[in-house]
Amino acid sequence: MATKGITNRQRIIEAADRLFYVRGYNRTSFSDISDATGLPRGNFYYYFKTKEDILDAVMDSRVESFGQMLKACTQATDDPHARLLAFVRQPLQNEQVLQYGCPFGTLSAELGKSPSAEASRAQITAVFDVLRHWCAGQFGALGVTPARADQLALELLARMQGMTLIASIYNDREFLQRTGAGIESWLDEIIKHEVQA
Amino acid sequence: MATKGITNRQRIIEAADRLFYVRGYNRTSFSDISDATGLPRGNFYYYFKTKEDILDAVMDSRVESFGQMLKACTQATDDPHARLLAFVRQPLQNEQVLQYGCPFGTLSAELGKSPSAEASRAQITAVFDVLRHWCAGQFGALGVTPARADQLALELLARMQGMTLIASIYNDREFLQRTGAGIESWLDEIIKHEVQA
DNA sequence: TTCAGACTCGGACAATCGTATGACTCCACT
DNA sequence: AGTGGAGTCATACGATTGTCCGAGTCTGAA
Structure with missing residues (x-):
């Protein structure tokens, strides 16, 4: 149930963390995070509204x-x-x-x-x-x-x-x-x- | 001749300077500068290529x-x-x-x-x-x-x-x-x- | 076996981005 | 008077943005 979900959520956070650090928040797009995680863009909305x-x-x-x-x-x-x-x-x-x-x-x-x-x-x-x-x-x-x-x-x-x-x-x-x-x-x-x- | 042009160019620089300072470079768009100066967006390209x-x-x-x-x-x-x-x-x-x-x-x-x-x-x-x-x-x-x-x-x-x-x-x-x-x-x-x- | 819900996926939305163009006005100079 | 270039303007391009959705898969519980 909430096991695989948390894993992916964590993966998003970790990738975003690194990208925000290296590229900055504003210059990091959902596409960047998508590329880094392999998860589709549209999936983010399931875990984060904005x-x-x-x-x-x-x-x-x-x-x-x-x-x-x-x-x-x-x-x-x-x-x-x-x-x-x-x-x-x-x-x-x-x-x-x-x-x-x-x-x-x-x-x-x-x-x-x-x-x-x-x-x-x-x-x-x-x-x-x-x-x-x-x-x-x-x-x-x-x-x-x-x-x-x-x-x-x-x-x-x-x-x-x-x-x-x-x-x-x-x-x-x-x-x-x-x-x-x-x-x-x-x-x-x-x-x-x-x-x- | 190159008098009014320099004036407008200077106006763009000053507005961009303030906006870059207050909002940051990445968060400042051409539209923002356009609003601040009253000059149309398309005009910027005449003075600055990018x-x-x-x-x-x-x-x-x-x-x-x-x-x-x-x-x-x-x-x-x-x-x-x-x-x-x-x-x-x-x-x-x-x-x-x-x-x-x-x-x-x-x-x-x-x-x-x-x-x-x-x-x-x-x-x-x-x-x-x-x-x-x-x-x-x-x-x-x-x-x-x-x-x-x-x-x-x-x-x-x-x-x-x-x-x-x-x-x-x-x-x-x-x-x-x-x-x-x-x-x-x-x-x-x-x-x-x-x-x- | 069935089903509800957690989870995943790909695509599409409107908006905005930076960039670019072509027609226009204006003025200095011949 | 007329030409050419500096400067101005509205408009629009393709790309990308963040957001959102509908249909699908998988799985644990009944």
Whole structure:
């Protein structure tokens, strides 16, 4: 019953996810997804009423995959500092980041430009809030006030977004590594100056 | 003769520039530009052979406008440090940056995703090179080595891109101001530690 | 064995896309 | 006065878009 259906639905999401990432949302057509999955165009309507529904499913998928990544960072160690370091190192190892940028950052830049982007914008911020709150939680566990922890979380995300954007524009692996190291030492400084041991 | 023609051509470029910025390149159609200018769709072909030609003209226009901005920063003072400060403060005063992000950053994120984006990518890097070389020039004038100046220039651009992206996602004016101030004090630190007075 | 419903398929819908053309107006110049 | 080219305009092309549907297949339950 709902077994094969879910499989195909998942196949659509995965193909759309990759295409949205590589080609962008607007430049990806149903035909593209059809070619990638082998499923006929008309079949999509059975699972998703509109293209935006596919986008929603893709974003949910990315949120979940990022959630698992954060979970892995959380479970790897009890030290919030080490957790943040693991989080920062994540994009440095990912080869595709160099080519296509951050899956969330680029999508946000694309979807942020909409006629009345109430729905999209809310979804984008919700996505970033996942990262934001996780980072803020780690900073908070280090002993800074919640307000300051949120500030630091935003600054960390901004640094990482800028890093991935510039790195992908210039396709510069060395810059990616160097800036990643810079963020790591910035984290060290933060902890050294703001955290009472 | 070529007077009214240039006027209309300019009108197309300006309308396309604004639309590409607000709605994105892919989501902007000839009809949109037609509505914005009042000029019939078919007329565009007289000035531009393809949509990408319009994009080229728009990017040239943005490069020139950024060039003038850099020129203003250069002429304002002889002190490279003050010049860099003026450059950093530029997006903080621009209201639209909060809504739509950096005109180059968002466009780069959008155009970076192309089938075989040889042409677009080259143009994007050329655009960023303008900023990169100017910043590197200022750092160089402060006395650091050319290689180090280029590194600092890239890092500055990355920080500003990350700042504008996060600020536009959350529409957070306070974050924009705070992070801008953070970049300024980072500049102070750089100069204090790396420049021999 | 039958049947309802989950699922699949190919095609077609209207709309819009970017592109293109041919006839038109206007003005500078001879 | 008349010619030629710059500029303007309405229109329409083929292709593709996202959407949608009717008919079909398959399968588990009755």
